[in-house]
Amino acid sequence: MMPRRISKPVKIGGVTVGGGAPIVVQSMTKTDTRDIKATVRQIKRLEEVGCEIVRVAVPDAQAARALVDIKKQTKIPIVADIHFDYRLALMALEAGVDGLRLNPGNIGEPDKVKKVALAAKEKGVPIRIGLNAGSLPKTDNPKLSIAERMVAAALKQIRFLESLDFDLIKVSLKAFDVPTTIAAYQAIADKMPYPLHIGITEAGTPRTGIIRSAVGIGTLLWLGIGDTIRVSLTAPPREEVFAAYEILKSLDLRQHGPVLISCPTCGRAEADVVKLAQEVEKRLLKINKPVKVAVMGCVVNGPGEAKDADVGIACGKGKGVIFKKGKQVAVVEENDFLEALMREVEGV
Numbered sequence: 001m002m003p004r005r006i007s008k009p010v011k012i013g014g015v016t017v018g019g020g021a022p023i024v025v026q027s028m029t030k031t032d033t034r035d036i037k038a039t040v041r042q043i044k045r046l047e048e049v050g051c052e053i054v055r056v057a058v059p060d061a062q063a064a065r066a067l068v069d070i071k072k073q074t075k076i077p078i079v080a081d082i083h084f085d086y087r088l089a090l091m092a093l094e095a096g097v098d099g100l101r102l103n104p105g106n107i108g109e110p111d112k113v114k115k116v117a118l119a120a121k122e123k124g125v126p127i128r129i130g131l132n133a134g135s136l137p138k139t140d141n142p143k144l145s146i147a148e149r150m151v152a153a154a155l156k157q158i159r160f161l162e163s164l165d166f167d168l169i170k171v172s173l174k175a176f177d178v179p180t181t182i183a184a185y186q187a188i189a190d191k192m193p194y195p196l197h198i199g200i201t202e203a204g205t206p207r208t209g210i211i212r213s214a215v216g217i218g219t220l221l222w223l224g225i226g227d228t229i230r231v232s233l234t235a236p237p238r239e240e241v242f243a244a245y246e247i248l249k250s251l252d253l254r255q256h257g258p259v260l261i262s263c264p265t266c267g268r269a270e271a272d273v274v275k276l277a278q279e280v281e282k283r284l285l286k287i288n289k290p291v292k293v294a295v296m297g298c299v300v301n302g303p304g305e306a307k308d309a310d311v312g313i314a315c316g317k318g319k320g321v322i323f324k325k326g327k328q329v330a331v332v333e334e335n336d337f338l339e340a341l342m343r344e345v346e347g348v
């Protein structure tokens with residue numbers, strides 16, 4: 001893995017993004033922000049699974065006013081996502097949000113962006129310049145690629161904010177197309193010092209979206225690029241957080257909760273490994289410690305293949321071998337596979 005790009009840190013509420021801080025996991029609520037109760041409930045559910053920053057859409061004044069109560073009733077930092085109307089950004093700042101996400105391409109005249117930047121500066125609230133490939137400002141150079149247009153538009157906004165002596169900046173350049181996204185982030189990484197929020201936009205349903213996101217976000221992280229990540233999925237937002245941590249864990253960038261190792265099963269399997277692995281996965285959701293658990297389909301290869309696990313089971317015909325750190329510690333009956341394994345996991 002390439003060394004991490006060192007960016008200028010910003011604070012979103014109590015969470016540091018950039019400057020070598022652990023890569024921050026964020027998500028976005030999918031409720032109508034005007035429905036305070038539903039939005040607060042979703043934010044709390046996100047917090048339970050380790051989401052560190054949450055973004056909420058602010059499409060109108062009623063949603064902006066709702067932020068006051070949403071802030072009062074929740075703990076994790078809240079970023080207000082604003083399009084088109086700079087006055088909503090001013091209202092969100094008044095409501096006490098911890099960050100703003102603006103798409104400068106659709107906010108309009110520099111004077112409006114200036115008003116927002118001055119108010120944000122006064123409150124010490126960072127602004128994410130969030131470019132999306134689908135909503136780029138017009139260009140007079142038709143030869144530029146989408147990635148180059150995203151970079152040019154972001155740099156223009158960065159220079160403008162800097163001219164106002166505003167440097168609480170984060171940047172994102174998202175596209176649905178993975179190579180475009182990677183090219184854009186790579187191109188901007190050494191052209192400015194600010195932290196990068198990375199992700200693949202409109203990635204899709206979990207089946208495809210997690211793969212697109214893992215490839216895009218994973219490649220960027222491997223290149224040392226990225227300070228905070230959001231996996232965008234057409235799914236409940238908790239799924240985005242689970243996927244984000246799996247990406248970070250698979251690159252050894254963050255530890256978060258258990259890791260499940262399970263064999264794919266094959267003709268040697270003598271038990272229903274798929275069902276057992278699914279049940280174990282469900283039970284592990286309630287466990288916070290970073291424990292590696294293995295579910296293997298046979299006693300021939302199971303213990304050897306899972307020797308990195310803290311606790312594992314190798315299922316045989318009617319009986320299974322439980323092992324810890326690769327060493328056998330018990331033999332259990334088939335109807336006790338799940339409970340016996342979980343008892344050992346609890347005891348680690």
Ligand code: SF4
Pocket residue numbers: 263264265266267268269270296297298299300301302305
């Ligand atoms: S652990 Fe056994 S059952 Fe599972 S894939 Fe390997 S050989 Fe097949």
